[in-house]
Amino acid sequence: MSPAPRFSVVCPTYNRSGALVPTLDSVRAQSFPDWELLVVSDGSTDDTDDVVRAAAAEDPRIRLVRAPRHGHPSGPRMIGLAGARGEFAAYLDHDDTWRADHLRVLLTAFEAGADLVATGCERRDAAGAVTSRSDLLEVVWHPEIQLLGPVFEPSRVAHRRPLAEEAGGWRAGDGLEDWDLWLRMADRGLRFTTVHEHTAFLLDDSGTRRHRTVRRHRLPLAVHDDPRRARETLLRLRSGAYDEEFRRAYVADTVDWYARMERTPDFVRPTGHRGDLGPEIEARARRAGELWPDLVVVPDRGRFLVAQLLWCPTAEHARRVTELSARVQTRQLALLAEIAESTAREPEPVTG
Known part of the structure; x- marks a missing residue:
């Protein structure tokens, strides 16, 4: 058997x-050549396996791994990891590609002592047009940032190979499985090293599985006794009338939060960055669309919640998000409470 490669993709x-x-070709084009690519076919019924076999015939670093149908990428990723021989594991989803130096950028971080690495990315539509690029804040990391929101799609991430299995591996289920795994790794004390360079190119399409994920968990924002009052609060939040106030509250809350995190040893800036993050926070607030997206009204033990849908995979994760949000979004939640209270104080409409 040939020596183990540095990277298993x-x-x-x-x-x-x-x-x-194009996904296979982006690996074959890597400037760092010491890799193996395990393409795990999840019970494919078309000619996908033949396409991979043809690529493997041209490049023996490519291996087809045939798997029974799971219907979720976590199972195939675990099968891939079980057959991997590399020192480092990197992930590449089948509709994404890499810049030619992606593995070399990752290797530089690993050789500097990293255990877990994430790079910046470009998001592109099906025609290849760039829809967005990750900004600086997307590669600033802290365990609280990891807890509060999904960061780092799989195609941006690599780690020392045993670490995923040591954290319990990839799990199927509701919610975003990458968020779930990175959080469990963080809970074990692992820390991301991040790179701002945009070396991963991700498909940005509403048809991808990420957009179809069922969100069963919620972040409660306001509580009403009457469903009509709850719906009125929701409509006011969606109206745009409070957007500027919320943006100011968002900036103030986020600046305070980042300043607190920055005083801890777990705060991670992208490699080489030492500047002030305040302008980045201001810029994000200006770019933001809905500040409270995906709002719903739901019954809860005889009352009615205005709540935000969460991508969390477990109820325990959602509970932790709720607790942390209460600590770091104080101004935003106070403004929301004022809106809900003013709705509750309004007189009932007169009906004839």
């Missing part, structure tokens, strides 16, 4: 056919 796929070729 795990790519789960299902019925991708010839559309998989």
